Amino acid sequence: MADTFKLRVNGRDCEVRAEPDTPLLYILRNDLKLKGTRFGCGEGQCGACNVLFDGNAVPSCDTPLWSAPGHEITTIEGIGGPDAGGLHPVQQAFIDEQAIQCGYCIDGIIISAVALLQREKDPSEGQIASALERNLCRCGTHVRIFRAIRAAARAMREQTKA
Amino acid sequence: MTAVLLPQSLKTTPVLNRWVRFNADRTVSVFSGKVELGQGIETAIAQIAADELDVSLERLFLVAGDTTQSPDEWYTAGSQSIEVGGMAMRLACAEVRSLFLEAAARELEVNVAELTIRDGTIAVAGTDLRTSYWDLAPRVHLARAATGAAPPKAPSQHGLVGKSAPRRDLRAKVTGAAYVHDLELPGMVFGRVLRPPSHSARLAAFDADAVRRLPGVVAVLVSGNFIGLCAEREEQAVRALDAARRAASWEERSLLPATTEARDFLPTLPSMRSLVHRQGEGSTAGSMRRLEASYSKPYIAHASIGPSCALARHDKGRFTILSHTQGSHHLQRQLAQVLGVATDAVEVIHKDGAGCYGHNGADDVALDAALLARACGRPVQVQWTREDELAWAPCGSAMVVRVAASLDATDRIVDWHHEIWSHTHIKRPGWGEGVNLLAAWHMDPPFPVPPARDVPQPTGGADRNSIPLYDFPTQEIAYNFIADMPIRVSALRSLGAFANVFAIESFMDEIAVAAAIDPIEFRLRHLKDARAREVIETVAKAARWTRGEKGDGTRGRGLGFAQYKNRSAFCAVIAEVEVGEILRVKRVFAAVDAGQVINPDGLANQIEGGIVQAISWTLKEQILWDRDRILSRSWGTYPILRFDATPEIEVVILSRPEEPPLGSGECAAGPTAAAVANALFNALGVRARDLPLTPDRIARAME
Numbered sequence: 001m002a003d004t005f006k007l008r009v010n011g012r013d014c015e016v017r018a019e020p021d022t023p024l025l026y027i028l029r030n031d032l033k034l035k036g037t038r039f040g041c042g043e044g045q046c047g048a049c050n051v052l053f054d055g056n057a058v059p060s061c062d063t064p065l066w067s068a069p070g071h072e073i074t075t076i077e078g079i080g081g082p083d084a085g086g087l088h089p090v091q092q093a094f095i096d097e098q099a100i101q102c103g104y105c106i107d108g109i110i111i112s113a114v115a116l117l118q119r120e121k122d123p124s125e126g127q128i129a130s131a132l133e134r135n136l137c138r139c140g141t142h143v144r145i146f147r148a149i150r151a152a153a154r155a156m157r158e159q160t161k162a
Numbered sequence: 163m164t165a166v167l168l169p170q171s172l173k174t175t176p177v178l179n180r181w182v183r184f185n186a187d188r189t190v191s192v193f194s195g196k197v198e199l200g201q202g203i204e205t206a207i208a209q210i211a212a213d214e215l216d217v218s219l220e221r222l223f224l225v226a227g228d229t230t231q232s233p234d235e236w237y238t239a240g241s242q243s244i245e246v247g248g249m250a251m252r253l254a255c256a257e258v259r260s261l262f263l264e265a266a267a268r269e270l271e272v273n274v275a276e277l278t279i280r281d282g283t284i285a286v287a288g289t290d291l292r293t294s295y296w297d298l299a300p301r302v303h304l305a306r307a308a309t310g311a312a313p314p315k316a317p318s319q320h321g322l323v324g325k326s327a328p329r330r331d332l333r334a335k336v337t338g339a340a341y342v343h344d345l346e347l348p349g350m351v352f353g354r355v356l357r358p359p360s361h362s363a364r365l366a367a368f369d370a371d372a373v374r375r376l377p378g379v380v381a382v383l384v385s386g387n388f389i390g391l392c393a394e395r396e397e398q399a400v401r402a403l404d405a406a407r408r409a410a411s412w413e414e415r416s417l418l419p420a421t422t423e424a425r426d427f428l429p430t431l432p433s434m435r436s437l438v439h440r441q442g443e444g445s446t447a448g449s450m451r452r453l454e455a456s457y458s459k460p461y462i463a464h465a466s467i468g469p470s471c472a473l474a475r476h477d478k479g480r481f482t483i484l485s486h487t488q489g490s491h492h493l494q495r496q497l498a499q500v501l502g503v504a505t506d507a508v509e510v511i512h513k514d515g516a517g518c519y520g521h522n523g524a525d526d527v528a529l530d531a532a533l534l535a536r537a538c539g540r541p542v543q544v545q546w547t548r549e550d551e552l553a554w555a556p557c558g559s560a561m562v563v564r565v566a567a568s569l570d571a572t573d574r575i576v577d578w579h580h581e582i583w584s585h586t587h588i589k590r591p592g593w594g595e596g597v598n599l600l601a602a603w604h605m606d607p608p609f610p611v612p613p614a615r616d617v618p619q620p621t622g623g624a625d626r627n628s629i630p631l632y633d634f635p636t637q638e639i640a641y642n643f644i645a646d647m648p649i650r651v652s653a654l655r656s657l658g659a660f661a662n663v664f665a666i667e668s669f670m671d672e673i674a675v676a677a678a679i680d681p682i683e684f685r686l687r688h689l690k691d692a693r694a695r696e697v698i699e700t701v702a703k704a705a706r707w708t709r710g711e712k713g714d715g716t717r718g719r720g721l722g723f724a725q726y727k728n729r730s731a732f733c734a735v736i737a738e739v740e741v742g743e744i745l746r747v748k749r750v751f752a753a754v755d756a757g758q759v760i761n762p763d764g765l766a767n768q769i770e771g772g773i774v775q776a777i778s779w780t781l782k783e784q785i786l787w788d789r790d791r792i793l794s795r796s797w798g799t800y801p802i803l804r805f806d807a808t809p810e811i812e813v814v815i816l817s818r819p820e821e822p823p824l825g826s827g828e829c830a831a832g833p834t835a836a837a838v839a840n841a842l843f844n845a846l847g848v849r850a851r852d853l854p855l856t857p858d859r860i861a862r863a864m865e
Contacts, residue, residue: 022397030396035344036337040467041548042400045797048467081337091336098328098763101771102200102517103335104468110336132805136797138467139200139517140774142808144767 006069009034010078020066025049027065028075036076036107040136047135050108051075057115059134076107079114089159090114093152094145101139109135113149121157123149168310171195171250175233178261179304181254182215184295188282190215190222192255195235196247197227197488198331200517201827202764203243205329209760210248213322214255214314216279217295219330227490227512237489237590239521239653240621241730241825244760248823252314258304260312265302266293317758317819324819326763331514342486342513343471347541350473351380352399353534355544356389356406357554358604360791361649363387363412372409376402381538386606390530392538396545403547416789418648424560425458425852428583433642438625442577442636449568449576453673457565457665459853460784462558462654463800468516469546470523470555474531481508481535485528486515492592493525497532500602500609508532519775519827521652523555525591526600533601549795554600557785558654559585559647561624563665567634573677575688578634580666584624585647586614587657598652614645617657621727627659627832630666631725632688649785649792655775656828659726663832664780664839664853667722671840672849680710681721681840691725693732693755696816698723700753701734704814713845716741717748720840722833731756731826735773737809737837741845744857747777747809747838752830754813757821765826766813772830773811778803780835784854 004017009032016031023042028034028051037060040048044059051060052074080088090113093099100106109132116123116131123131128149137145168176175181183191192211198204204224212222225231227238235247259279266284267274270291278285285292317324334340358365370382373391378398383390389406393399419427473484481501487493490510498505515524523546531544546554561584568577589612591598596612603611616623625641654660674684682702689695701707701721711719718741723734732755740746750773759765782801786793794800835853842860843849850863 018395019397026396026400029344035339038341038343038468039545040469041797043548043796043798046467046548076336077338087333087337094336095328095332098326098332098767100200100329100332100335101202101767102466102514103332104341104466104516106336107338129806129808135805136467136802137805138465138775138802139519140771140778140803141767142774142803142805143770143811145805146808 005065007073008071009073010075018065020064022065023061024063024065024068025060028060034075034077038104038107045134046105047108047112048105050111052111052115055115055118057112076110079110088114089155090117090149090152093148093155097144097148097151099141099144099148101141105135105137109137109145113152117153117156122153168308169246169250169253171233171235171246172253172308172310176307178254178258178306178308180233181251182258182304184299188221188296190217190295192222192224192251193232194224194226194247194251195233195491196243197238197512198514199238199488199519201243201768202329202761203238204331205327206244206760206764207248207251208330209322209327210252211255213320214252215259217282219322219327221282227487229490229494229510232490234491237492239488241726241827241829244823245730245825248760253310254308256314257308257312261302261304262295262298265298269293269298323760324762326761340514341468342473342484342515343468343545345473345484345513347473347475350541350543351392351394351538352396353390353392353531353542353544354399354403355530355550356403356410357550358387359412360414362415362417366411366413369409373402373406376405380540381534383534383537386604386608388601388604390534390537392534392542414790418787418789420789422460422784422786423852424460424562425456428560428562428644431644431646433583433644435640435642438619438639438641439629440638450571452566452568453676454564454566455669455672455851456562457661457668457851458562459560459661459664461560461649461651462779462783463552463785463794464518464520464522464555464557464654465800465802466516466518466522466551469548469551470527471515471543471545472528472531473541473543474528474535475541476532476535479503479507481532483508483510483528483532484513485510486513486524487528488521488524489590489592492590493528496591496597496599497529500529500597500599501532519655520558521556521590523551526555529599529601552800553792553795554650556589556650556652559587559624559651561658561661563661565665565669567669567673569673569677573679575632575634575673577636578630580628580639581642582624582628582640582658582662583642583644584658585644585651586616587623587653588617589614589652614647616643620729622658624658626657626662626727627724628662629728631691631694631728632685633690634688649787656831659724659828660776660779660831660835663722663724664835667724667833667836668839668851671720671843682707683709685723694723694725697732697734697753697755700814700816701736701751704753704812705736705751707736716845718841718843718845720837720844722836722840724829724832726825726829731824731829733769733829733833735830735833735837737834737841739838739841739845741842745781745842745855745860746807749810750834752811752813753816754826754829755816755818756826757824758819759815759817760823762815765815768827769813769830770811772828773834774803776831776834777809777838780838780853780855782854782856
């Protein structure tokens with residue numbers, strides 16, 4: 001049976017009505033119109049649907065709606081963009097480094113990178129690879145994605161200093 | 163005046179106003195049939211057009227792959243978007259510019275030579291006299307056929323071409339909605355299709371009412387072996403799909419080959435042999451020794467990260483389709499045929515999708531959406547599942563290649579033989595006869611699966627890049643075409659070039675080893691083409707290749723080289739591998755000559771991506787099955803390269819602004835596979851000839 005759930009998404013409170021086991025992915029995309037969270041496999045194996053869940057990158061396709069209330073959820077639209085007062089340094093770095101081909105996987109990868117850079121100011125290659133353990137990219141933009149994340153880390157360190 | 167050979171796109175759509183339009187708001191719209199797949203074409207074609215017209219990039223907008231507006235430019239495929247689409251755009255814009263300059267000269271009563279154009283404003287040098295494209299537009303008639311007579315700018319006059327203009331589509335892609343998957347139509351419902359469990363499956367029984375009763379279900383369409391459904395909410399459609407799976411029973415037959423090893427089963431299938439190329443007398447008299455080897459590649463999935471998706475609206479016999487197809491006009495005609503309506507009753511509008519650089523499920527899902535929109539009377543978005551995409555989208559054909567060569571007393575190759583076993587490498591909708599759309603084959607009455615027809619030479623399909631670029635005096639290349647295929651295949655990036663270059667370049671390495679000659683020197687001894695030599699020499703220099711260098715039992719390096727299609731970009735790759743429990747590619751150097759480069763960073767991105775994708779194919783990818791069904795249905799059962807296996811990559815671009823641009827999106831694939839296999843040999847002394855190079859296979863090769 002459908003039920004009402006109170007969520008906190010991108011710093012705003014909202015209410016949605018759906019079955020409790022509905023994947024959070026569909027709530028974000030179809031009820032809240034946050035389309036940057038994308039369907040890739042439905043099994044938590046590719047990272048295209050990643051969101052920040054209390055600051056951790058988690059796949060929203062295998063996060064049931066019932067588990068979301070009381071947690072801070074951030075989608076790519078909440079990371080940066082027209083509704084978030086400009087681009088986040090990670091988004092900017094992906095553009096600057098042209099670290100995108102088709103880009104379908106990229107918002108999920110940016111979410112993983114933001115989660116990493118929140119806990120690790122100067123990540124090693126190994127730490128970046130671990131942070132992207134559950135992300136996949138088919139176009140082969142891997143080298144540039146590493147470069148963009150390093151550049152974003154640099155920019156964020158400089159921002160903190162300033 | 164000499165007649166100019168128009169590119170195919172301009173022959174198909176000669177009228178200039180189908181290519182360029184000046185808008186009242188002082189912007190320019192240009193129209194292309196070549197669509198964005200992640201290769202940056204939207205930006206590159208805009209650079210070409212803006213440069214030729216002398217308008218700023220900010221003023222210029224590209225409309226691509228929209229059957230109501232864009233020219234029909236075949237498919238966005240085969241590394242031809244710059245070679246053909248870009249050059250058509252260049253000629254069209256040059257002619258438009260020339261017509262406007264003539265009009266401006268008439269109105270301002272000066273000579274064309276006195277005019278300059280800056281950002282669309284046409285001025286008489288040294289005076290205040292000026293006009294613009296937009297001022298003149300009402301009086302310059304572009305409803306006329308291109309003649310190709312207006313010469314495009316000389317390379318030295320290019321301002322945007324040759325510069326790494328940033329991609330224009332990226333900001334949207336890092337901030338939210340950007341793909342066909344993200345669009346909504348008013349009143350839209352969510353569609354899913356229950357695909358049969360296997361190619362042989364026939365629907366025996368289906369309890370449609372069990373699905374119709376579920377919450378939110380709007381329609382269930384059953385036609386032959388096609389079962390589709392729509393629901394108000396997406397999660398309801400997903401649940402209904404699960405229920406439909408339980409409500410269906412299928413009759414299946416065990417028709418798949420007993421082995422998934424291409425090497426073992428492909429040459430046993432019925433085939434038709436044809437000669438691809440022969441030169442020289444075929445005499446091996448005087449040759450000192452003969453070597454031979456057999457190579458193979460399995461079926462490889464396109465495996466886009468986003469499963470295919472389309473939106474469809476049906477209104478009184480007219481259909482609007484939003485699709486990430488690579489050929490909007492072809493899809494339009496095929497959909498019209500299946501839906502039984504006139505071609506112009508179907509509009510196909512390209513919207514970006516998830517990439518893979520090949521024929522994935524994009525076209526198929528468009529038909530699914532059209533059928534469901536008609537069945538339920540509301541706009542529908544159909545989203546394929548991960549399983550649909552891996553098990554039902556076409557995959558790249560498996561190949562077996564047997565190569566033999568004879569050497570003379572000076573270790574020169576005097577005779578070369580190359581024999582291919584494979585299926586067609588293209589079965590796109592609109593290619594050949596009949597209908598190439600999945601649901602059309604499943605519905606009742608079904609459209610027959612049309613006979614396979616491969617791409618003919620000079621570009622070739624399975625035989626693409628089978629003719630060696632090396633100067634072997636005697637050559638025979640043959641193709642054993644296998645018409646029937648156990649699983650569905652179509653165009654995977656680079657078609658047969660991947661396996662042919664892997665075979666040729668592995669074999670060149672084997673012969674060089676047998677002759678105890680450095681593999682780079684051995685290749686150069688057989689290669690006169692100056693541009694080919696230069697990419698090989700350039701990559702050797704970039705990688706600091708040392709003559710006769712040997713691996714150390716763990717690490718090693720190898721080279722691979724090809725000119726894509728024997729007529730497009732030249733690419734040479736040196737890979738460094740490290741072999742522990744698994745084979746890792748640590749570092750890759752590439753040199754590429756793509757003639758005139760439109761966007762150097764875009765080219766580098768394509769080469770880097772091509773290398774990484776080819777490493778994934780080479781090390782990991784293979785579609786598996788049992789006698790009944792495809793088993794590769796998830797990322798768990800079809801693994802691709804992950805971020806922890808990312809190599810360092812250095813790309814050197816040889817800039818040749820005076821040469822025509824050469825298609826480059828697919829040029830790195832074959833050279834990369836060969837470079838990795840040759841590096842493995844260099845490291846361990848082990849020759850692995852069957853892809854993918856998994857630990858098991860390497861272990862077997864060591865025995």
